[in-house]
Amino acid sequence: MAHQHIAFIGAGNMASAIFGGLIDGGFPADHIIAACPDADLLDAVAKRYGVKTTIDNAEAIRQADVVVLAVKPQIMKSVCEPLKSQLKDGPLFISVAAGLKVDTLDHWLGGGQSIIRCMPNTPSLVGAGASGLYGNARVTDTHRTTATELMQAVGIVEWVEEESLLDAVTAVSGSGPAYFFLMIEALEEAGVNRGLPLETARRLAIQTAYGASKMASQSEQDPAQLKRNVMSPKGTTEQAIFSFENAGIKAIFDDATRACSDRASEMSDEFGKI
Numbered sequence: 001m002a003h004q005h006i007a008f009i010g011a012g013n014m015a016s017a018i019f020g021g022l023i024d025g026g027f028p029a030d031h032i033i034a035a036c037p038d039a040d041l042l043d044a045v046a047k048r049y050g051v052k053t054t055i056d057n058a059e060a061i062r063q064a065d066v067v068v069l070a071v072k073p074q075i076m077k078s079v080c081e082p083l084k085s086q087l088k089d090g091p092l093f094i095s096v097a098a099g100l101k102v103d104t105l106d107h108w109l110g111g112g113q114s115i116i117r118c119m120p121n122t123p124s125l126v127g128a129g130a131s132g133l134y135g136n137a138r139v140t141d142t143h144r145t146t147a148t149e150l151m152q153a154v155g156i157v158e159w160v161e162e163e164s165l166l167d168a169v170t171a172v173s174g175s176g177p178a179y180f181f182l183m184i185e186a187l188e189e190a191g192v193n194r195g196l197p198l199e200t201a202r203r204l205a206i207q208t209a210y211g212a213s214k215m216a217s218q219s220e221q222d223p224a225q226l227k228r229n230v231m232s233p234k235g236t237t238e239q240a241i242f243s244f245e246n247a248g249i250k251a252i253f254d255d256a257t258r259a260c261s262d263r264a265s266e267m268s269d270e271f272g273k274i
């Protein structure tokens with residue numbers, strides 16, 4: 001994959017999380033070009049990551065084998081339509097935009113394009129991303145391998161066989177880092193309420209989230225059992241878990257993820273008009 005040239009259209013949070021993670025993993029920075037209209041942002045990413053940059057999207061895709069579309073869904077149409085006259089050898093497109101369907105993107109790009117939708121997340125920046133992928137009918141096994149290798153360079157990859165499932169992926173892992181940051185924030189505030197200095201509470205909360213995640217990823221036991229292992233009978237943890245359960249923690253997650261995936265599907269109607 002290191003011989004491929006990758007153009008990122010958009011150089012914001014998600015694009016820089018992916019190309020930053022790729023470069024940290026050894027991908028050659030001079031095979032990456034990032035494009036956006038914000039010259040200051042481009043200067044900053046060129047300095048920090050060593051990637052090539054341009055304010056001209058068409059120039060960015062000229063030599064690209066893979067084009068990652070990483071702009072906000074609301075401007076995707078205005079970004080894609082001017083590119084269609086520039087498309088010669090048909091690069092592989094990978095869109096990370098929430099909600100926007102492959103058929104819509106293909107229409108905006110003039111039709112007949114190989115398009116993979118990817119729902120990544122920002123921990124890609126530290127090589128701990130989680131991405132869901134779905135490809136249109138023109139996507140070949142070689143394209144699937146390229147996209148898998150690209151996103152595996154920054155985390156784990158799960159392909160889904162139905163496009164609608166990407167909304168569920170968005171609800172679990174695309175938006176998911178924010179839920180865990182919220183939990184860390186809440187736990188550190190609770191620690192302060194129990195008398196700990198803020199910095200101490202923050203370090204303990206962050207390390208506990210990291211440790212629990214690492215254990216869950218390495219253990220043969222499922223998360224429910226790992227939870228039970230911490231809950232000594234008549235001990236301290238069960239008091240906390242009972243309190244969470246009485247407050248309806250699972251229903252809260254169910255409602256929140258439903259609201260998230262409903263919004264992804266709404267965005268498809270709102271920003272995906274052909």
Ligand SMILES: NC(=O)C1=CN([C@@H]2O[C@H](COP(=O)(O)OP(=O)(O)OC[C@H]3O[C@@H](n4cnc5c(N)ncnc54)[C@H](O)[C@@H]3O)[C@@H](O)[C@H]2O)C=CC1
Pocket residue numbers: 009010011012013014015035036037038041057070071072073075078079096097098119120121122174175
């Ligand atoms: N932030 C996140 O956690 C995740 C975001 N996404 C998706 O990634 C996409 C980008 O989101 P963020 O990176 O968070 O947004 P952002 O606002 O950080 O980045 C957007 C980028 O697009 C650039 N841009 C604006 N107009 C442009 C144009 N005409 N041509 C080229 N570039 C242009 C901006 O200068 C900026 O570099 C969205 O579609 C979002 O749905 C997907 C998964 C997670």
Ligand SMILES: O=C(O)[C@@H]1CCC=N1
Pocket residue numbers: 098170174175
């Ligand atoms: O909030 C959003 O719309 C984007 C998509 C998934 C994560 N962030």
